[in-house]
Amino acid sequence: MSEPARDPSLPPAGLALRHLRRDISEMQGYTPGEQVRDCIKLNTNESAWAPSPRTREVLRQVADDQLRLYPDPLFKQLRAAASSRYGVAPEQVLAGNGSDDCLTIIYRAFLTPGERVAAPWPTYGLYDTLATLQGVDIAHVDYRIEAKQWHLPRHLSKQGAKVVLVANPNNPSATLTPIEQLRQLAYEIDGILVVDEAYIDFAPEGSSMLPHLASHPNVIVLRTFSKSYSLAGARLGLLFAHPELVNHLMKVKDSYNVNALTQALGVAALEDHDHHRALVQDTLRERTRLEGELATFGWTWPASAANFLLCEVGDKAGAIYTALKDRGVLVRWWDRPLLSSKLRITVGRPDQTELLLKHLKDLV
Numbered sequence: 001m002s003e004p005a006r007d008p009s010l011p012p013a014g015l016a017l018r019h020l021r022r023d024i025s026e027m028q029g030y031t032p033g034e035q036v037r038d039c040i041k042l043n044t045n046e047s048a049w050a051p052s053p054r055t056r057e058v059l060r061q062v063a064d065d066q067l068r069l070y071p072d073p074l075f076k077q078l079r080a081a082a083s084s085r086y087g088v089a090p091e092q093v094l095a096g097n098g099s100d101d102c103l104t105i106i107y108r109a110f111l112t113p114g115e116r117v118a119a120p121w122p123t124y125g126l127y128d129t130l131a132t133l134q135g136v137d138i139a140h141v142d143y144r145i146e147a148k149q150w151h152l153p154r155h156l157s158k159q160g161a162k163v164v165l166v167a168n169p170n171n172p173s174a175t176l177t178p179i180e181q182l183r184q185l186a187y188e189i190d191g192i193l194v195v196d197e198a199y200i201d202f203a204p205e206g207s208s209m210l211p212h213l214a215s216h217p218n219v220i221v222l223r224t225f226s227k228s229y230s231l232a233g234a235r236l237g238l239l240f241a242h243p244e245l246v247n248h249l250m251k252v253k254d255s256y257n258v259n260a261l262t263q264a265l266g267v268a269a270l271e272d273h274d275h276h277r278a279l280v281q282d283t284l285r286e287r288t289r290l291e292g293e294l295a296t297f298g299w300t301w302p303a304s305a306a307n308f309l310l311c312e313v314g315d316k317a318g319a320i321y322t323a324l325k326d327r328g329v330l331v332r333w334w335d336r337p338l339l340s341s342k343l344r345i346t347v348g349r350p351d352q353t354e355l356l357l358k359h360l361k362d363l364v
């Protein structure tokens, strides 16, 4: 994150800074995508469509008690709703303040400083930040990229890692690892496999690890409401695991880590199957249209199983990112090896796609 401007009327922090943990003082910090309003926002993979109307109803009916009292620390209604939606036992579910919170809980519960996590690379940047915060080493094992497809690296299981993290579909590539390969990985490792399914609702049916949880007690599956449920602002994620693991993870979370409104919003969203299905279908339809249009620029991308595309743009990727931003269209670009020639573009609504294309036609 960028440093806050220093108020000149305050004395310098000097001496106080000496007390910071050295690793914290030296670390970069996670850089979230820019959160700017009043622009065409295609940079952080939120849904472009509105959440279920039932969530509006929840907000209209907020009761004083929901604000006055602490929320249910065991999120019983949410667990029940998740249980019937996903066909797992309520005891297999833990909720978090976004799936980022679930990831933090996992790191804190399983890893002591000096131990190791592993992840195929490039992937979701927060896995690195959490490793630094927890004082653990992270092994990046490059994806095998062949004919534009991204394959899980063979040596991922051989890193001596206690926790292996695979985002499936992966961010930023949007690529999908077949379920049989993940199950094989779960058998091979002597540790925990975290399958982060933030984008799984946009993938073909049968891609989720969730139905296989019972055969893999060392697997944890994560889901989020930030993408296909269109509730990024509410911050809600779910963790699915063996009930005994969940019991221990419950001890690690903040007591009231999911606020009362968010719990109620989650229940409403989970119960509105029709809206969720429509939202996913709208996104997939628009993804297909966007792909057709972007292909006319000669751009390519690995097959997407998510609500975004990682486009190979070439040397001008950074310049196009900046020019789009100047015109009020935000996409994601990283000035990093492997990614600097690419733009990650979230699927927007049809009107947003039109504006993106209009500007790209000027720029490319």
Ligand SMILES: Cc1ncc(COP(=O)(O)O)c(C=O)c1O
Residues within 6 Å of the ligand: 044, 045, 097, 098, 099, 100, 101, 124, 167, 170, 171, 196, 198, 223, 224, 225, 226, 232, 236, 237
């Ligand atoms: C792979 C992956 N996992 C987790 C998250 C975070 O989700 P949440 O908003 O639930 O914290 C993201 C957000 O972009 C993501 O890409």
